[in-house]
Amino acid sequence: MNILIWMDGGFDTYGPSRHLYHALIEDLLENKHRIHLIESHSTGNDPDVPEEFVANELFSYQVLNAPVVEKRAFAKRYLSGVKFSFDCIPVLRQQRTKDFDVMMVQSCPWAPFAISIAKACVKIPTIWNIQDMFPGASIANGVMDKKWMQKIFYAFHKIAYKKADHISVISEDMKQKVMEQGVSPEKITVIPDWYDDKSVREIPWEENLFVKKYNMKKDVFYVQYAGTMGFNFDYRMVLNVAEILKDERNIVFQMIGFGSQKDVFESTAKERGLDNIVFLPLEPQEMVPHVYSACSVCLIPLPKGVIGNSVPSKAGLLMACHRVIVTSADGGSEYNKMFEREQIGIACSTDDPQGVADGIIRLRDNPDLREKYADNAQKYGKAVYTRTVNTKLYEDLYRRIGGKA
Numbered sequence: 001m002n003i004l005i006w007m008d009g010g011f012d013t014y015g016p017s018r019h020l021y022h023a024l025i026e027d028l029l030e031n032k033h034r035i036h037l038i039e040s041h042s043t044g045n046d047p048d049v050p051e052e053f054v055a056n057e058l059f060s061y062q063v064l065n066a067p068v069v070e071k072r073a074f075a076k077r078y079l080s081g082v083k084f085s086f087d088c089i090p091v092l093r094q095q096r097t098k099d100f101d102v103m104m105v106q107s108c109p110w111a112p113f114a115i116s117i118a119k120a121c122v123k124i125p126t127i128w129n130i131q132d133m134f135p136g137a138s139i140a141n142g143v144m145d146k147k148w149m150q151k152i153f154y155a156f157h158k159i160a161y162k163k164a165d166h167i168s169v170i171s172e173d174m175k176q177k178v179m180e181q182g183v184s185p186e187k188i189t190v191i192p193d194w195y196d197d198k199s200v201r202e203i204p205w206e207e208n209l210f211v212k213k214y215n216m217k218k219d220v221f222y223v224q225y226a227g228t229m230g231f232n233f234d235y236r237m238v239l240n241v242a243e244i245l246k247d248e249r250n251i252v253f254q255m256i257g258f259g260s261q262k263d264v265f266e267s268t269a270k271e272r273g274l275d276n277i278v279f280l281p282l283e284p285q286e287m288v289p290h291v292y293s294a295c296s297v298c299l300i301p302l303p304k305g306v307i308g309n310s311v312p313s314k315a316g317l318l319m320a321c322h323r324v325i326v327t328s329a330d331g332g333s334e335y336n337k338m339f340e341r342e343q344i345g346i347a348c349s350t351d352d353p354q355g356v357a358d359g360i361i362r363l364r365d366n367p368d369l370r371e372k373y374a375d376n377a378q379k380y381g382k383a384v385y386t387r388t389v390n391t392k393l394y395e396d397l398y399r400r401i402g403g404k405a
Contacts, residue, residue, distance in 0.1 A: 102402030140305035141231030224295030319381025
């Protein structure tokens with residue numbers, strides 16, 4: 001197939017473009033599909049298009065400059081994204097004669113502009129790949145609190161839902177959110193984000209570089225969060241659970257990462273005297289299996305309203321590393337139900353720190369149960385969250401929408 005991929009964020013940015021799109025393009029090229037990539041990159045940075053792609057005769061690309069804009073500067077960031085969409089018009093028009101079968105447009109808040117422009121310039125079947133719901137995710141994490149603005153963006157986004165020939169989402173909860181916007185279920189395909197089963201595995205304690213770096217102890221029960229401490233991370237839940245368990249001296253909360261909420265999280269922990277919380281810097285990508293394999297259990301605390309609008313991408317990675325997850329998320333969500341149905345961890349509601357604390361104690365005191373859940377999680381992860389399975393699902397989707405099935 002001849003596939004056009006339009007990425008608003010390039011390989012020089014932190015996020016799905018660097019990992020998910022890298023794996024997807026790599027597997028498509030390996031299966032002899034021709035790929036043309038249009039992407040942005042932050043002005044002054046190396047575009048960082050992987051050398052193995054550039055060397056492949058089936059791959060071509062075009063890179064457009066885009067300014068670096070703080071995520072918190074919503075209006076400026078949005079306008080910058082709209083400008084990038086219009087800047088792509090000449091580049092997209094050049095592709096009209098290339099005989100593409102299908103185009104995929106990366107998830108972005110300015111999707112109504114991106115998809116409308118893409119469809120007008122390159123008249124081929126278009127798939128909109130949604131990684132985060134907008135404006136739903138911004139509303140859930142408190143960034144967009146004005147009702148009039150919410151109504152405008154919800155209405156405006158219906159243009160993108162209508163213009164796209166098909167929509168891919170990354171969870172059943174997200175599919176439900178899209179259907180609530182009037183999109184038929186037949187127009188939506190669920191393909192979860194994946195971990196790279198070609199490289200991610202459990203690292204034994206004796207070989208674990210993260211364990212050695214921080215001189216971790218086998219008799220300590222490490223409750224770990226590793227990732228972005230932003231608006232989709234409920235640091236208040238961690239504080240409340242740590243408060244409940246502060247007298248359990250062998251339980252340590254290991255908080256690894258960075259983000260907009262880290263400073264207030266760390267300062268509040270100090271104010272409350274919670275010395276059972278340890279803050280560590282984020283590790284490089286190649287250390288991820290070592291980091292996750294080092295914890296006793298992993299904590300994924302999500303604020304109310306996040307599930308369906310966003311999806312915690314680390315769940316599959318933790319399953320691959322044979323780890324049990326304790327999570328707090330919206331009750332009744334498919335995400336929460338998954339943990340009980342598959343017996344792979346413990347899920348509580350967003351307002352139940354006592355339930356989270358009880359779950360941690362239960363797993364600490366029942367190593368056999370923890371091992372059972374970890375075994376189940378690893379099997380479930382292999383079936384649902386692997387690169388091998390899910391890049392093939394994208395390939396099948398391209399064939400179906402591009403008329404090559």
